[in-house]
Each structure stands twice: as C-alpha cells, then as structure tokens.
Amino acid sequence: MKSWISFLLPDDEYKEKKMLYFFTEGAIILFLSLIVMMICNKFFNLDTETVLLAAIAIFLFYVTGRYILAGMEYTDIATKHAYKKELRVICIRTIGFVIIFMALYLIFINIPSSLNNWVEILGLLISVSVVSFLSSYISLKRSYKKNKELL
Amino acid sequence: MKNNVKITRIKNSMTQEQLARQVGVTRQTIGLIEKGEYNPSLQLCINLAKSLNKTLDELFWEVDTQ
Known part of the structure; x- marks a missing residue:
C-alpha cells in the first residue's frame, strides 16, 4: 500500500503494522486530549504555548512509550x-x-x-x-x- | 493462526534467522508467526512457502482432526 507515511515505517511487516497502530492510537488520544483542553479552556485560561506543547508531548510520549514497551526494537537479541x-x-x-x-x-x-x-x-x-x-x-x-x- | 512453519523449518535444517533473511523480515516476526501470534500477509505466506519448498496448504491450512 502506498502512502506518504511509508518513509517513517519499518520494512518488516509486523513492525510496520504495530507502528501504524501506535500512530493511530496516539492520534486518537491527541484528538481526545485536545477536546478536553478545549472544554477546560472555557473554565480556566489556558496558555496557547502550553496547549501546543502538551499536545506534542502527549503524542510523542505515547508513541515512543508504546514502541519501547512493545519490545520490538532489538529483534535479534535472543541470547x-x-x-x-x-x-x-x-x-x-x-x-x-x-x-x-x-x-x-x-x-x-x-x-x-x-x-x-x-x-x-x-x-x-x-x-x-x-x-x-x-x-x-x-x-x-x-x-x-x-x-x-x-x- | 496454527501453522506448520516451525516444523517445516526444522525439517529443512534452517534457523529462524536464515529464514527471516530469505523472506525479508526480522527473526522476531518469524518467531511470532511460528507461535501463531501474528498472521502474516499473503505475500509473506507465499515467500515463506517458496523458501521452505512447500505449498500454502501444507504450511497454513488447518485440518480439523475431530
């Protein structure tokens, strides 16, 4: 399947599939957190810089964290x-x-x-x-x- | 998905690493397929069958023995 995201994905099909799941989960969590922040903004005054930084951090931490915990980085280490x-x-x-x-x-x-x-x-x-x-x-x-x- | 990849690989005296290199995936992926924890794409199934000199049926078809 051809997509512009392909350059970010690994060649191995299992890793590729897992990474697509992580990116998708991260995107959905990011979307939900933005909705929560939008609602919070009605009650507290949220700084734009803080919101943008939090959004980037949420996505990056989630995807990186899932990748690390999935144990698929070092595929040949078995002994x-x-x-x-x-x-x-x-x-x-x-x-x-x-x-x-x-x-x-x-x-x-x-x-x-x-x-x-x-x-x-x-x-x-x-x-x-x-x-x-x-x-x-x-x-x-x-x-x-x-x-x-x-x- | 249950399959005969592991037994066929051992019969062909191949290591997971050798098979992985032949079909262009990682050793971990071969291990996951053998354990039935990952369902490979049709293209990968074909590559595995070719590398192990078996048909897709022989490698992946489940026969109900009950």
Missing part, C-alpha cells in the same frame, strides 16, 4: 551473550554522547563561567543521557524477554 553485548553498546553510546556533547559545547558555545552555569549544563546533559539510557535499556530488556519466548 544472554547478545543481550550483554547490546547492553555494552548502549552504555558506550550514552557515554560517547555525553563526551561529544560536552566537547562540542565547550568548543562552539562557551566554557561555563559560574558554578550555576556548570550545574545547568551538566544537569541538562545528565538528564538527557539518563532518559536516553533508560529508554534503550527498557526496550532492550523487553525485546530480549519477548525474543527468548519466541525461540
């Missing part, structure tokens, strides 16, 4: 050895991201001048890294569990 190897790759990728981001920040933006600036940039970097690591870790764990059952 303990492969699991440990992939976990090492995730750790190295996260540490690599921290180092590269920090290096690029110090070279192209500036060296933080005060303790507050250091805390700000390190806080942001650590938060992003932790979220990225945890999402990959949960996805890997779920995929491993699912694949083991399918052997």
Whole structure:
C-alpha cells in the first residue's frame, strides 16, 4: 500500500503494522486530549504555548512509550551473550554522547563561567543521557524477554 | 493462526534467522508467526512457502482432526 507515511515505517511487516497502530492510537488520544483542553479552556485560561506543547508531548510520549514497551526494537537479541553485548553498546553510546556533547559545547558555545552555569549544563546533559539510557535499556530488556519466548 | 512453519523449518535444517533473511523480515516476526501470534500477509505466506519448498496448504491450512 502506498502512502506518504511509508518513509517513517519499518520494512518488516509486523513492525510496520504495530507502528501504524501506535500512530493511530496516539492520534486518537491527541484528538481526545485536545477536546478536553478545549472544554477546560472555557473554565480556566489556558496558555496557547502550553496547549501546543502538551499536545506534542502527549503524542510523542505515547508513541515512543508504546514502541519501547512493545519490545520490538532489538529483534535479534535472543541470547544472554547478545543481550550483554547490546547492553555494552548502549552504555558506550550514552557515554560517547555525553563526551561529544560536552566537547562540542565547550568548543562552539562557551566554557561555563559560574558554578550555576556548570550545574545547568551538566544537569541538562545528565538528564538527557539518563532518559536516553533508560529508554534503550527498557526496550532492550523487553525485546530480549519477548525474543527468548519466541525461540 | 496454527501453522506448520516451525516444523517445516526444522525439517529443512534452517534457523529462524536464515529464514527471516530469505523472506525479508526480522527473526522476531518469524518467531511470532511460528507461535501463531501474528498472521502474516499473503505475500509473506507465499515467500515463506517458496523458501521452505512447500505449498500454502501444507504450511497454513488447518485440518480439523475431530
């Protein structure tokens, strides 16, 4: 079936079907949440920026969350050895991201001048890294569990 | 959907990974089809049948034994 969304979908037909479900569920939840926010707007004064940000966040968190929990990201991880190897790759990728981001920040933006600036940039970097690591870790764990059952 | 994919694959001495590569899907998808947890498209059924040298009937037709 030809559709402009095809470029966003994986080649594997099971994954493609699942992703279409997640996008559709996300779109319906987004639609319902917009109706709720429209009703709420009659009683409280909702800021436009907040509403737009919430709408984007709802859709993104839902689709990403479903994808992570579905355990279909790491389709070939079915043995303990492969699991440990992939976990090492995730750790190295996260540490690599921290180092590269920090290096690029110090070279192209500036060296933080005060303790507050250091805390700000390190806080942001650590938060992003932790979220990225945890999402990959949960996805890997779920995929491993699912694949083991399918052997 | 019950099917004979797993037994036929084992008889052909193929791993899930080899079969998956031949038909252009992931190993997880092959595992799900074998367990009857995912119903493949007709095109994928045909590709599986060709890879395993069987007919669609032999792989996917359910015979009521009662």
